[in-house]
Amino acid sequence: MRTRRLSPGRILAWIYLAVILVVTVFPFYWILRTALSDNYALLGNPSSLLPVDFTWGPFARVLGLASAEESIAEGGSGATLDLGRYLVNSIVYATASTFLIVLFSLLAAYAFARLHWRGRDLVFSLFLAALMVPGILTLLPNFVLVRDLGLLNTFAGMILPYGLFSAFNIFFLRQFMLGLSAETEEAALIDGAGRVRILFGITIPMTSGPITTLSILGFIGMWNDYFWPLLVTTDESVQPLTLALAVFKQSSPQSQPDWAGLMAATLVAALPMLLLFMVFGRRIVNSIGFTGLK
Amino acid sequence: MTLLNSGPAPARDLSTGSGAPRRRPASPSHRGDGPLAWVLIAPALIGFLVFAVYPTLRGIYLSFTEFRVLTPPKWIGFANFQELAGDPVFWNSLRVTVYFVVVAVGLTVIAAVTTAAVLHRLTSSTVIRGLIILPFLISGVVAATVWSWMLDPQLGIVNAVVHAFGGDGVQFLTSREWAIPSIAFIHVWKNLGYTAIILFAGLQTIPPQVYEAGRIDGAGETRMFFSLTLPLLKPILALVLVLNVIGAFQVFDLVSVTTKGGPANASNVLQMYIYSKAFGQFDFGYASAMSLALFAILIAITFLQMRLLRANESEQA
Structure with a gap:
């Protein structure tokens, strides 16, 4: 089966798979690229494939490491967020x-x-x-x-x-x-x-x-x-990351949200799952197939 | 009940174990089992009674009450349901939800079947399957946030691509006509890989001889997909379809983060409306009545699922 020549149908199938893979994986890259950008610079160059004015600022903002002034200077809302x-x-x-x-x-x-x-x-x-x-x-x-x-x-x-x-x-x-x-x-x-x-x-x-x-x-x-x-839960002393991220997103100003900060927060929220995936990837894939049972 | 033997060790143990003759004369060692058994199932039983059975009954009861949380519930008969029948927002929510379910599940299943079939015929790479399920690992909130950014009308990369191809910018999440299709797309993005992997596992249970026989009979790949793969996949497909429908009917986090039900109720799905009635207006009685309505819809779908699955089982025999 694996040694057969590439027929037009198989080429088409590979193209389909490639498109699916790109659409699936691209948003993860886009999170990273945006999270490493300066929020003001993003406005001028929204579709650059690389980070715009590379900075760790967005992570500092959402991890509670930046002061309100620093945050505003980089396009944050000034509200401090401590995802830790x-x-x-x-x-x-x-x-x-x-x-x-x-x-x-x-x-x-x-x-x-x-x-x-x-x-x-x-x-x-x-x-x-x-x-x-x-x-x-x-x-x-x-x-x-x-x-x-x-x-x-x-x-x-x-x-x-x-x-x-x-x-x-x-x-x-x-x-x-x-x-x-x-x-x-x-x-x-x-x-x-x-x-x-x-x-x-x-x-x-x-x-x-x-x-x-x-x-x-x-x-x-x-x-x-x-x-x-x-x-x-309404108290941040017990609220999980999903809630913090949702509140952060929902309370972003409509006109000029801090997209860089939001993506940094998104990455922090997703990171443990991505680490889990790197360690247990094969196991997770097999688990999903295995539990196709009800 | 279908168990997909996708290959990991447990499946193999299962098959060898069930083949062995079972010893079942109630040996003397079983005599004192009773008390221990009740101790072992106690946590699960308490969880079942207190947090599943009791709230289900209470939910049905609350549907027939006026209940504003701070004062005790007051029995009002069918008044909530009468109000529901004449509530245009409810009917709008139902319509919006069904629209969402049809688009989201339709696309998910079509794309997942295609993806599973393509994977099955092209590659057994675990890396590719791993990448495909990545979106399953992240929360709906994360998915909704990143797609809000990518679908942003001014700065979003998707509109940049649309412009590059000469199209006009689309108001994805901020216009009435595009809100639901956009959220449905995010849902598809998040669930496609997971669904495809379940179907892929189902495909692997089809013996390769079936395809060899097909090829000897002169069938091409397309012909084999429709005449062999799809029919053999039907039981799992029915299961996947119904699980997807039930999941999509309860969509909440994607909507809550992207549009909050707007603009002008255009994406106010049932679960969103229930939430805003209960926690926005503290009308728990009315919210419970809506939950009961949604519950009834889902029970009907589950029932349909059983029928579908059973029909398929007899077909296979």
Whole structure:
């Protein structure tokens, strides 16, 4: 298949692929190019392919390193933005959510896959039903609930509603555990090991592949989450990067936004995902194909 | 349920495991399982009951109430739904949302199928597939911000390209006729690669012999795409289509960052309108009623999905 000559059709296909790739990747370059430009200089030369009047200024502005005067001099709004704090919030939110949801899903999956108990099939089918029901209806009532619990503007309020239960994770892990041979576990049982020790000592290590997959996909989802944090947080001490960036964008002046600063902020918000991609790229690609399951 | 065996280790373990004979005489070791099982599922069960079941029921209840958050909800029967039926902004939002879904999902799926097929026939490069899913990794807020800049009427690079080809500048996100197509384009940009990779994984489950047989019968690439690839891909395609539709119906962050629903409600999608009713005007009862309407639409689509998938399963047998 690979050694065939280049037919016109294949050339056309390569051209199509090249166009898709350029359109996909170009905006990432454009973020970088704009973020390294002087905002005033951009006005005069908006479509130069290289940074215009190269400067680190935009990054200094959004990382809270520039004074108001410096910021205004370079075309910023003068409002100081300190993305560092939001970065920490995002890391806490995404890491804690991902850790909890994967851990709790593992525990539940084990109970469904390996233990025999009354009510198992009933509870499992209820959980499965949740897989089919769209979550849209729960957003507003969950906000009211979190407010009633006094958890607005707390990490607990952000994490708990979607950090305890994931029908998809449980189903996915249970399917995998059912496929594992139970012999090692049975042997350990006969040797007198307890169930909990077997779970953490044998089953979880054998499930490391799917755990990594779900952790990566979960982390990406939580890192990029916008709507839920928007509902339950108003205080910048807990708000994630997505919110800070959205506010920064929405409050930019209509006439002359600080595009260079905005792109610097965008890059800061996207950078951890891009790093994750460089480390786990192949794994992420395979994970997406692998989870094409519902 | 379809599980795409795209190649990573877990898939292989699955197949060998299920082939082994299953030992299932309730061995004595299972006797004390009950209490431990309930401890293990407790967090998930609490999450399920408190943050999924209860809010769903409460959401339905709130739809029938006048509820302004600070005072307790007051039962008003179907009044919210009557108001909804006569609310021109709601109908506009529904129309705008459907318009968005049709354009965004239509383009995403067509481009993703093409991309997946091209990838499948041309290259197995993980680097190319990796680059294609890059936009999936970033948030809608990031995507919306960078495209706001690129689509800026005066300074944006896209209009610079349009001018270079002799066209007139387009008011992408600031005009009524272009707002939704522009946001739909950003949505396609963000979701194309992800969708293509899922379809690509589906394509890899098609045995190469199928294509060899096709070639022996004298079929060209185009013919094979329509007569072999598409039909074999149909179950996954149905799934991808419906998941995309459900996702697109709930579009929010792209709109919130680019246009905030404007100009003049031209991009005021349902989720945006629900949000502004609830958190702009604190009309939670009315917002809940709209959520319930959107919920009903999505349930109908999910139901349709099940029908589609089932139809395809029987076709394959």
